[in-house]
Amino acid sequence: MHFGRWLHPLTLLAGLSLLLGGCASVSQTSMASLDHLLADPALNGATVSLMVRDARSGSTLYQHNPRTRLIPASNLKLLTTAAAMDVLGPQYRFATQLLSNGAQQGDRLTGNLYLRGLGDPTMQFADYQALAAQLASLGVRQVQGDLVVDDTWFDAERLGVDWAQDDESTYYGAQISALTVSPNTDFDAGTLLVTARAPAVVGQPVSVEISPATDYVQLSNRAVSGPGNTYGITRQHGTNLLQLSGALAPGKQSRQWVSVWEPTQLVANLFEQALAQQGIQVLGRRVIGGASPTTALLLAEHHSAPLQQLITPLLKLSNNNMSEALLKAMGRKTANAGTAQAGVAAVAAFMKRQGLDPATLSQVDGSGLSRRNLLSSQNLTDVLLATAKQPWFDAWYNALPIAGNADRLTGGSLRYRLRGTAAANNLHAKTGSMAGVSSLSGYITDAGGRRLVFSMISNNHVSDAAPIRALEDRLAVALSQWHD
Template identity: 50%
Template sequence: MRFFRRHVGVAVLIAVGAVSGVTASTGSSDLQQRLDGLLADSRYQGSQAALVVRDATTGEVLYDRNGINRLMPASNAKLFTSAAALETLGPDYRFHTDVLTTGKTYGGTLAGPLYLKGYGDPTSLEADYRALARQVAATGIRQVVGDLVADDTFFDNRRLGNGWSWDNESYYYSAQTSALTVAPDTDYDSGTVIVESLPGATVGAPAQLKVVPQTSAVQLVNTSTTGAAGSPYTLSIERDHGTNVVRITGSIPADDTGGQDWVTVWEPANYAADVFRRALAAEGVKVLGKLRTGTTPAVTRRLARDESMTVAELMTPFMKLSNNMHAEALVKTMGNGSWDDGLAVVLDYAKTAGVDVPAMRFADGSGLSRMTNVTADGISDLLVAAGREPWFATWYASMPIAGNPDRMVGGTLRNRMRGTAAANNVHAKTGTLTGVTALSGYVTNADGRKLVFAFVSNNFIASPRPIEDAVAVTLASWSEGTDVPTITPNHQRVGTVEPELECSWQKAC
């Protein structure tokens, strides 16, 4: 998949039809009938779908269609990762980044290397490296006679997850996982830069480009041109595999208002060190040596430290915007730097929650891998068990909320189910890969009964996402002892983005 934001206003609205009728039957059997009818949609022919609905308090199963079948969950895998992180690391855990040295200071000169050691913070911004540089400058150091050493050895050296697709490597949702990295903005897409583009001054001139944050870690090769006003936008911005050469090709119309593209960086630790070196220079600290990677010695003295937001606070950008890099940073941190050990921790927590762990396979923490398989039963077990955890309120609030237009409230559901009984009711995690869609979380029915639902669909051609929404609205509208309204999926496409593409893939939510 190759989707990223050009213009902030891009969005898709998947509406759900209004109540169009009722049946004569009542109660749970009528609910089952309604859900059976929705899953009989023709777009499920030749595909697989699993839906489990349970009482959130008692765990009573109200509906089960293929709940034991293993399916690719896409970003529903983040439900397991986030819950394990809150339980294992704790809501108050903070990542940190240190500046250390083995050298001695003589006057304003540090004789020896400067080590920039990362401990997995996926939220480090340019501003955080400036804050570290100010702390170094506050010690009186004005010159470093030694190298600046980037140390990301707190994590293992596996940069990409098992089964991640090679052709996604340039795109922000498939960035490299490193213990020392940079995010270009407060979406905290670590390991990426933003390439801002504007048309050139005249037709035929190259596009005007700017890298945010400023860094020499990436090299732009610009062969683009400016087209006539109203001409097609064909600008393409992609990084060459195995390098930090970013090629800009195609054409941008002369009347284009400009846009942004997120591009991943090869070996983010070097990128972080370059941003830090620039910050040091801005604070009057000159590094005379070279920039290189290495390992910090066991005995050092600390000159500066930056601490991240808490894990509880991280849950909002992580879950609302479905950030893959946050998931993998949490997994590796839970595993003391090891991806495999971190995934074992995730599964250990799932087991304590009553999930049938042997029935599942986790290849990553984000769900980007097609090797990750879960069951709808397992998701529903997790959702029920999490309701009894002391951190549940934080977790529940972190999930996207249907139909809420606030970006950091509605998240990936902000444009879905507006004007329905599910709006500002459903708290659920979305999930999307080609041929995969999922929606699992919590909904309160018309009687005030809290339900959990886990809905995963695989191997379809035409997206059944409108069916997802119709199921959620049906559950929100259901009142025991009365007729269950018929919720008709609305397949109309609104806006410029195809509804089968989750907004997080296009940077549109």
């Protein structure tokens, strides 16, 4: 097995050895510990792709299996968001619209009312309430036609390619729709927040609160107050039956985000509530998935924050649904098709514009949740180098998790890692984790003030995540302490 070494620019022999796949011989330095790191027993039987490069020149400083394609998990979001900033632009905003094909006569709207979603994963119930209030402010109190809920901006494929069945009810595996709703400012679109509280008396059923409040889901509550910490929620496939079971300690509460089946219909349920709150009556039917006529009149509209702001919660908190919305939005813009396939083609075109070859990787979704995605550390460091040359780089770079920073929307998924080390408040990087998969890729400044880019992807380890993350942290510390 070959392990590359750190190269001084004049170390020709070591560079030639690396190029030919041999094992370079260099003097002992702090960076020689990378060979030792990769020999850790936690990686026995695993495959690792590791590459470290000078961020300014792009020159390779260390490599091990740099072109070996592996499952990247959420490190794929680096590629998706960089492409989105290029294809959609930093000022891109999602829109949600209210339209009608009829006319207003007094307090009556004679035609249909269309609720049209253009993919916004940040919509909350309050935003739908605001749309209903805008309609009410026009004096409308009755809709004599149908309420048409238009999610046709994206296709009807609700899940990504080869997403795991056991992720289906989780917040990170939520279904994708052009018309969706989030219960929180983390923008976990397509989910509901289920809060269970255990009474003081052991054996009594837990109380349950759902936010936003809706009768779109049903509860089967077998959870009780008691010892053992076995409480959990699952959603039965193909339904919105939430099954609560196990024991929750007396006096404690549990908050869990659960995805829904068909988020468009959840939106319809909530928007009807919002209309009723404004005293607006719809006389016709609820129609799901109908397209808004091109001649329909715009009555009210909501816009998301610009993309350069949305990428902060997306990257800091590794938001899957936001990533999938961006992928399909890119497809809609470039090919007038709100599909993952069209979005992947848009990402490939972005890579080509940067002089990169998309044929060296495989992408099937936007978030990295599929195990069909395959990238190498060379691919990811290429993207990191190309992104650093873009006019929007600062916003993207600052949206990456920052190691050891306790603030949740600064440190993100790295806020508990590398505290008290030279990598703290230095490393800007994206994490990635699935069973048997861990990845860390980003930027770090060494002891001499040189910015480095690196990527480490590990697959097929059978240990739990902690030892692999410890190795990634050791890598980050070694890079932060390097000096010529």
